[in-house]
Amino acid sequence: MSANSIFNVPYTVGCWNNGSNSNNPDSATSSTSPPSSSPPSSFFRGSQQPVSGRGTTQPGSPAVVPVEEMTVLVANEMNKLTFQEREVVYEDLHGVSRPEKESKATLDKAITDTRNEIASVRLRAAYNKAVFLNPDYVNSDNFILMFLRSSKFDPKTTASKIVDHFKYKLELFGYDNLGKELMYEDLDEGTKNALASGAVQVLPQRDKAGRAIVFFALDALNYDNVDSQLRAIWYIMMCKLTDPEIQRHGTVQVSYNVEYSDNNLHLDLLLRSSIITKAMPQQVLGVHFCYDNQVVQPVLSMLQMIVGSSARLRFRSHYGSPMEVKYSLQNFGIPYDTLPIDLNGKMDCSKIRAFVQEQVQVEEKRKEEQVGRIMHPHSNDVLMGRGWHQQEHPGNLELARIVDENREVYKAARKLHKTNLNWKIVEIIKNSGGRFLERAPQSDDKSEGVGWVEASDENARDKVSKCFRTTTKRNAKKSPARNGGGGFAVARNNAAEPFQVPSSLQQLESFQVPSSSFSLQSVLPNKKARVEI
Secondary structure, eight states, X not given: OOSSSBBBOOOSTTTOOOOOSSSOSOOBOOOOSOOOSSOOGGGBOSSOOOOSSSOOOOTTOBOOOOHHHHHHHHHHHHHTSOHHHHHHHHHHHTTOOOOOOOOHHHHHHHHHHHHHHHHHOSOOXXXXXXXXXXXXXXXXXXXXXXXXXXXXXXXXXXXHHHHHHHHHHHHHHOGGGTTSOOOGGGSOHHHHHHHHTTSEEEESSOOTTSOEEEEEEGGGOOOSSHHHHHHHHHHHHHHHHTSHHHHHHOEEEEEEETTOOOSOOXXXXXXXXXXXXXXXXXOEEEEEEEEOOTTHHHHHHHHHHHHOGGGSBSEEEEESOHHHHHHHHHTTTOOGGGSSBOTTSOBOOHHHHHHHHHHHHHHHHXXXXXXXXXXXXXXXXXXXXXXHHHHHSHHHHHHHHHHHHTHHHHHHSOHHXXXXXXXXXXXXXXXXXXXXXXXXXXXXXXXXXXXXXXXXXXXXXXXXXXXHHHHHHHTOOOOOOTTTTOOEEEEETTEEEEEOOOOSSGGGTTOOSOOTTOOEEEOOOSSOOOOOO
């Protein structure tokens, strides 16, 4: 083999792992330094940058790396490999490599070492929040093992990837989905549309080495914004990567861009896709870029430079007609009839529809198994117990704000009026969609178990009462409410009317114990006071 087509490209939107510009099909390169997460500034000439949306670019924005320069760079990197390293690359690329053998003792030690490495990571705020919300999911051996296999059982690399995983999961999916396995019902409409386009799929058929085939088609991209497409990629990859066989055998990626004539290069998606590279627990053992337009070749060189030196191994480009490309892929163990492309070269979305239907059924069964347990609190829930994580939970912060605004009324009230005020706040929280949650007890020793359960009304009222007493003692600072007043709103005739906690003792005289027939909508504040609860 010559030196310009075998590159190691980590997962960046399934196929921004672009190949060589040389017409020589047998080229290779290598490196061990980490890939760059953003392009060098020298690659953008002028003031215009790639714009958002569908990735259109303005003339003169991205610089183009000459084909000759990329060929020389690739050859030099390949020459740095040892003979054994080249053999590994060739075996991975041609689908003849085998997964490493695993023993229980080795796995247990690697998992323990990874937990120790995570503890030594200083900046892990999102990870800590996920652990608090659902420790059984985040700390499970299976979850850690998924990342260990993708990192060749390097505990330090694995720890870094797990921390990054939750950092970017919080960024893409928000607090409510941080500590849970994502479900289809958690996706917004923009993400569901991006998923249904079939632009990114994990195909049901494996290659000859048993590796999952990740398919990407530039022409099928259809997203409202870049993050919608990234969320779709995240969801489908995490659904598939829970399979231990995919974890052990790895994945190969096929970027199919044959008969693509659009000038839209989706560079905004490319630049943002480093999130997927850093956060996904997958082994990429081969990348195949298929195209039939010579104009694309300089772009491939630019993308190779952007992703960094370690991202240029195990890459092969395939130039030709749809039939030529399919037969070329078959030489690398990828069945030509497995690609979701019909005889007319159009995208066949039947496989992605079948995946969604099957996944929804799996998720419904999972929900049935969790009946009686709340696996992940919502942001408007109030969490029982003490600790920094409870104090910082959004629902607890909202409760603290309400209590803080009414502590003078509470201090001046008689005992009966204080009880009525406590019940009123419980009613407001519950009827606005919030719940008072406590850790689920184990059946044997009543210690903390898996998930959360809803606390009794009496325990909820006691929580509010303790909050008032703590707030009164500390004289907590007030925080401005969201939307100029915050509080909660009652839904009446489709119009939200403000409903505030009683501000005078007289309004509490006739108040009764809460009734579940009352419906409220929550209007959370922009800023919340931090009060120890």
